Structures are given as C-alpha cells and as structure tokens.
Amino acid sequence: MPLQFGWIEYLNLVPQAFFSGLLMGLVYALVAVGLALIWGVADIVNFAYGEYMLMAMYVTLIGSNNYGIDPLFMIPVNVVLLFAAGYVTYKLVIKRVMDAPMLSQIFVTFGILLILRFGMLFVMGPNTRSVETFMFDGAVVIAGLNFSLPKIVTGVVSLVTLAVFFLFLNRTKTGKGIRATAQDPEAAQVMGIDPDYMNGLAWGIGSATVGVAGTMVATFFSMQPELTPTTWTLFAFASVALGGFGNILGAVAGGMVISMVEHLGGVLLNPSYKELYIFLVFILVLIYKPEGILNWGEGE
Amino acid sequence: MIGTIRDRLDDLPTRQRWGLAGILLVGMLLVPQVSTNFFVMNVFIYAFIFIGLGQSWNVIGGYAGQFSLGHAVMFAVGAYTTAILFIRHGVTPYVGIFAGGLTAAAVGLFLGAATFRLRYHYFAMATLAAALIGKTVGFRWKYINGASGIEYPFAQLGTPWSMMFRDKLPYYYLIGVMALAATLVIYRMDRAKLGMYLRSIDMDQGLARNSGLNVFNYKMYAMGVSSYIAGVFGGLYAQYVLYIDPMSTLRVLRNIDIIIVPIIGGVGTVLGPVVGAFIFIPIREYTRTGLSGGYTGLGWVVVGVVIVLISIYRPGGVLNQYFGRWD
Numbered sequence: 336m337p338l339q340f341g342w343i344e345y346l347n348l349v350p351q352a353f354f355s356g357l358l359m360g361l362v363y364a365l366v367a368v369g370l371a372l373i374w375g376v377a378d379i380v381n382f383a384y385g386e387y388m389l390m391a392m393y394v395t396l397i398g399s400n401n402y403g404i405d406p407l408f409m410i411p412v413n414v415v416l417l418f419a420a421g422y423v424t425y426k427l428v429i430k431r432v433m434d435a436p437m438l439s440q441i442f443v444t445f446g447i448l449l450i451l452r453f454g455m456l457f458v459m460g461p462n463t464r465s466v467e468t469f470m471f472d473g474a475v476v477i478a479g480l481n482f483s484l485p486k487i488v489t490g491v492v493s494l495v496t497l498a499v500f501f502l503f504l505n506r507t508k509t510g511k512g513i514r515a516t517a518q519d520p521e522a523a524q525v526m527g528i529d530p531d532y533m534n535g536l537a538w539g540i541g542s543a544t545v546g547v548a549g550t551m552v553a554t555f556f557s558m559q560p561e562l563t564p565t566t567w568t569l570f571a572f573a574s575v576a577l578g579g580f581g582n583i584l585g586a587v588a589g590g591m592v593i594s595m596v597e598h599l600g601g602v603l604l605n606p607s608y609k610e611l612y613i614f615l616v617f618i619l620v621l622i623y624k625p626e627g628i629l630n631w632g633e634g635e
Numbered sequence: 636m637i638g639t640i641r642d643r644l645d646d647l648p649t650r651q652r653w654g655l656a657g658i659l660l661v662g663m664l665l666v667p668q669v670s671t672n673f674f675v676m677n678v679f680i681y682a683f684i685f686i687g688l689g690q691s692w693n694v695i696g697g698y699a700g701q702f703s704l705g706h707a708v709m710f711a712v713g714a715y716t717t718a719i720l721f722i723r724h725g726v727t728p729y730v731g732i733f734a735g736g737l738t739a740a741a742v743g744l745f746l747g748a749a750t751f752r753l754r755y756h757y758f759a760m761a762t763l764a765a766a767l768i769g770k771t772v773g774f775r776w777k778y779i780n781g782a783s784g785i786e787y788p789f790a791q792l793g794t795p796w797s798m799m800f801r802d803k804l805p806y807y808y809l810i811g812v813m814a815l816a817a818t819l820v821i822y823r824m825d826r827a828k829l830g831m832y833l834r835s836i837d838m839d840q841g842l843a844r845n846s847g848l849n850v851f852n853y854k855m856y857a858m859g860v861s862s863y864i865a866g867v868f869g870g871l872y873a874q875y876v877l878y879i880d881p882m883s884t885l886r887v888l889r890n891i892d893i894i895i896v897p898i899i900g901g902v903g904t905v906l907g908p909v910v911g912a913f914i915f916i917p918i919r920e921y922t923r924t925g926l927s928g929g930y931t932g933l934g935w936v937v938v939g940v941v942i943v944l945i946s947i948y949r950p951g952g953v954l955n956q957y958f959g960r961w962d
Contacts, residue, residue: 380756380759380760428943428947431947432946432947432950435946435947435950436950436951437700437702437755437756438696438700438702438898438950438951439946439947439950439951440946441702441755441756441759442894442898442942442946443942443943443946443947445891445894445939445942446940446941446942446943446946447939447943448939449891449935449936449938449939449942450936450939450940451939452932452935453932453933453934453935453936453939454932454936457932457933457936560932565767565887569763569764569767572760572763573764576760580756580757607775608775610767610771611772614764614767614768614771615768617760617764618749618750618761618764618765621753621757621760621761621764622749622750622752622753622761
C-alpha cells in the first residue's frame with residue numbers, strides 16, 4: 336500500500352486510533368458480555384445474536400425518525416423489548432432443544448437468524464438507513480484529538496451499563512444464582528436453583544445488554560438487514576473467544592482487544608482489510624488457545 | 636414402530652433393492668420427457684447441485700459429527716478453479732471440474748489440519764471464521780476479479796468442449812449423473828470401514844481414540860473426500876450459471892444453504908441429502924419467485940421456521956425418525 340504521508344505524520348494517527356479504539360472497545364465489550372452470559376449459563380451459542388442487536392437498532396430508528404423520540408430515551412424501551420425477545424426465544428424454542436443433539440442446538444439458532452433477518456428485511460426494506468437526529472450530535476476536540484460526540488456518549492452509556500451488569504451479577508441473589516448455574520448447573524440445582532428459570536433470565540439479560548448497545552450504536556452506525564448483524568455477531572464471537580468462552584469478565588477484555596485490533600490495524604496496515612484482521616485473530620485464538628488468552632478473573 | 640425403513644430395506648434381497656433404485660432412476664430419466672419447462676428443469680438442476688453439496692457436507696458434518704460452517708469456501712474454490720482454467724488457460728471444464736475438486740481438497744485439508752483439534756461449537760465457529768476470511772479475500776483479490784466476478788465468454792456457447800449448453804436438458808443429465816455418482820460414493824463409504832470409523836468418532840471421540848483409531852487421520856480423510864465433492868459441484872455450478880462472483884459463492888448464507896439440505900433430510904444417512912434437496916430447493920425456488928417483488932425475504936423466513944421446527948421435533952432430520960439413528 337503506498338503511504339500518503341511521511342512516517343512521522345503517519346504515526347500521529349496512532350493516538351487518535353488508540354483512543355477511538357478504547358471508546359469503541361467499551362461497546363464491543365457490552366455486546367460481548369451478553370453473548371458470554373448466554374453461552375456460559377445456557378451452554379448454547381446464539382448465532383442470531385447480531386439480529387437481536389439489529390432489532391434494537393431498528394426500533395431506535397423508528398422511534399427517532401418517525402416519532403421524534405431521542406435515541407437516549409429509547410434505551411429503556413429497548414431493554415424491556417429485547418429482554419422480552421430473549422426470554423420468549425428461550426421459552427419458545429431453546430428450552431425444547433436443551434436435551435437435543437449438539438447439531439440441533441447449533442442449527443436452531445440459524446433458523447432464528449433466518450426468521451429475524453429476513454423478517455426485518457421484509458419490514459424495513461433492503462436499503463441502508465440511519466438515525467437522523469441525536470441530542471449529542473457533532474464532534475469535540477480533546478487534547479488535539481477529534482472525537483465524535485455520539486461515540487463518547489455511547490462509551491459512557493456502555494460503561495454505566497457494564498457497571499450495572501456486574502453489580503447485578505455480583506451483588507444480587509439472582510445474579511449469584513446465574514453465576515452458580517454457569518459454573519455448575521447440577522450443583523446449582525442441588526442448591527435449589529431452578530436452571531430453567533436462570534437460563535430464561537440469562538437469555539433475557541443477555542439480549543437486553545445487546546439492546547442497549549444496539550440503541551447507542553444506531554446513533555452513528557448505519558444499518559442494513561443483511562450486513563450489519565453478521566459484522567456484530569462476529570465481533571462478539573471474536574471478543575468472547577479471546578476472553579475464554581463463558582467467561583464474562585474475559586469477554587470485556589476481549590471486546591477491548593478486538594476494538595484495538597480493528598482501529599490500530601486500520602491505521603497501521605491497510606484499512607480496507609480491517610475486518611480480516613479481526614477474523615484472523617479470531618481463528619488463530621480458536622486454533623491455538625480455545626480456552627482464551629485473556630482468561631483471567633472468574634474462570635470455569 | 637414396526638421396524639424402521641432401513642431395516643425393511645436391509646431385509647429386501649439385493650436384487651429387489653437395486654430394482655427399487657433402478658425404478659427411481661428411470662423415473663428421473665423420464666422427467667424431461669414429461670416437462671422441459673424452464674422452471675421445472677431449473678429446480679431439478681439446483682436440486683442435483685445441492686444433493687452433491689449436501690453429500691459433501693454430510694461426510695464431515697453428519698458422519699464425523701464436525702459441524703462445518705465453511706463449506707462454501709471449498710465450493711467457491713472449485714467454481715473459481717474451473718472458471719479460471721477454462722477462460723484464461725483454455726482447459727476444458729470436463730477436466731477443470733476435477734481439477735477444481737483437487738484444489739478444493741487442498742484447501743479443505745489445510746483448513747482441517749488447522750481446526751480438527753476443535754469440536755462442537757468451537758469447530759463451528761473456527762470454520763465460520765474461515766468462511767468470513769474466504770469472503771473478505773474473495774471480494775478483494777484482484778486475480779479473481781474481486782467483487783465484479785468472472786463472466787463466461789458467450790462466444791464459446793455450445794462448442795463441444797466448453798460444457799456450456801444452449802438449453803437445460805444437457806445440464807439436467809450431466810449434473811444428475813454427477814449427483815448420482817456422489818451419492819454412490821457416499822453409499823460405498825457408508826458401508827465401508829471409513830463410514831463406521833467416522834460414526835464412531837461422532838459418537839465418542841475419546842473412546843474411538845482409545846480403541847486405537849487415528850482420529851485425526853480419518854477426519855482428514857473425510858475432509859479430503861468432502862472437499863473434493865464440494866469443489867466438483869462448485870465447478871458444475873459455475874458451468875451452469877456461467878457467472879460467478881463472491882456474492883453468489885462466498886456469502887455467509889451460502890454456508891448455511893449447504894447445511895440445510897442434509898439437516899432437513901437426515902444427518903449421517905446416504906439418502907438424507909437427496910430427500911433434503913428435493914424438499915428444500917423447491918421451497919426455496921418457489922418462494923423466491925412466488926414471493927418476490929414486495930415480499931423479498933419471506934421465502935427465507937419460511938425456511939427459518941422449517942429449520943426451527945425440524946430442530947425441535949426431528950433432531951437429525953426427517954429421515955432419521957425412520958432410520959433410527961438418534962432414536
């Protein structure tokens with residue numbers, strides 16, 4: 336790739352990419368913890384995860400563009416809606432394949448993926464669309480670096496949501512029940528924890544977190560039913576793989592690293608291959624260290 | 636249930652069993668006599684292509700129990716090899732499709748060597764990552780024309796060695812025979828030791844290894860066979876459609892397409908992909924044309940509902956209920 340600048344100017348881009356990466360890393364972490372929670376507790380990989388996120392993005396779009404409700408106020412709407420979507424999915428479909436062969440467990444979420452993706456394609460149309468107004472539009476300059484205001488707000492909201500999420504898991508009785516089920520479902524059952532209830536909750540909460548992420552991402556990321564979900568599902572998978580599967584704290588670290596790979600890779604190497612770097616990291620981690628390289632904190 | 640269909644088939648004398656197959660075969664040969672309607676032929680030809688792809692996936696995903704999400708890569712490698720050999724180097728596709736099979740097998744073996752340590756979800760996700768890498772490369776690689784794809788020269792249409800025909804009938808017979816050949820190969824494998832070894836790996840890999848089976852080698856063997864078939868049918872697809880691009884060969888849905896066929900029909904059975912292809916392809920083609928226009932995508936919603944229902948009520952496919960595999 337021909338360099339357009341001298342290398343000194345080129346290196347000036349690195350701090351910008353680093354801090355942008357840090358900011359986006361918070362969102363990636365938020366997306367990843369939901370997936371890790373569902374995986375860790377219910378032991379099922381949700382390949383339709385990105386579709387749930389897109390659902391929140393479209394609800395935000397409709398609320399904002401059609402009814403003039405600011406995306407920030409769509410967060411509670413999406414939390415409730417996505418919690419319901421996740422919970423219903425578990426009760427209606429996933430619950431029935433919990434004892435089925437591994438093959439059906441993997442495949443059933445593909446069925447959900449097709450229903451949601453093409454259902455949304457039917458309702459919303461194939462065009463790329465974006466949210467038109469947001470109360471924090473614009474950009475700010477901090478210490479000589481440019482940041483878009485929506486991204487900063489998104490970072491803050493993600494951080495707050497992550498804090499609430501971890502407080503819930505660590506401090507409340509229900510949260511501890513969820514963690515116990517993730518660690519050892521049988522032992523948890525012996526202790527009087529209903530695994531079915533916990534699985535439903537994990538699906539609900541996991542979907543609600545991606546609902547928050549979807550709402551915020553919709554403010555600066557345009558959406559298309561066939562491309563957007565795949566991108567985000569893969570970001571989430573890569574983050575979770577990096578952090579060690581089912582390890583929720585690891586997923587946060589994984590999300591940060593994946594964001595860094597994307598942003599720094601985009602600056603230091605060819606930017607049109609940004610996604611490729613993530614996939615390469617993803618497959619290499621899977622092959623050489625399937626238990627995750629950032630597997631610290633509470634493991635399995 | 637009084638005996639499964641498989642038991643009943645096994646009880647049949649060999650001559651009658653082959654007689655049954657013969658009747659079905661003659662039926663397939665007679666289809667074009669009844670109707671050479673463009674749409675009907677198209678559905679059958681796509682069904683034949685997907686029988687081949689379904690058989691290919693079934694070897695690794697059904698028999699060996701490794702849920703591959705990256706078979707579109709081998710399909711695409713076969714398609715591109717056939718097209719590039721023919722268009723740029725003048726190699727006839729009658730040789731090219733088998734060369735495509737070989738390059739696909741090479742790619743498959745490389746992928747297998749990298750990922751066969753993994754099982755279940757981990758293997759599925761590693762192959763999905765491989766599929767996405769394949770897609771990204773397919774869209775950017777200049778040698779294969781990137782996103783604009785490769786078009787066949789229509790000047791060659793109808794010349795004897797070009798494998799490009801003016802109407803659907805030759806495709807029907809050619810691809811039909813290839814689908815039959817692929818099914819026979821899998822039938823042989825199913826009855827041979829390899830089929831048994833792969834099934835035992837699927838059931839309990841640790842036990843198979845402790846019994847002295849070289850699990851990795853047999854998985855690689857299966858991957859080679861599987862990728863070769865996928866590559867050959869990729870070549871046939873290219874010859875039929877006469878235009879290939881990353882969107883049609885490498886999109887993420889293509890990987891799922893291939894899996895749907897054996898999952899609907901019956902995982903790890905010889906006839907599963909055949910049955911699955913004749914269920915899935917008509918649904919897909921008819922909903923695609925019938926529900927087109929303002930209803931884009933509704934056909935896929937229907938397929939999604941079918942998948943969810945099958946996963947819940949017939950885990951392992953429609954046929955397995957009667958073939959007694961998952962009980």
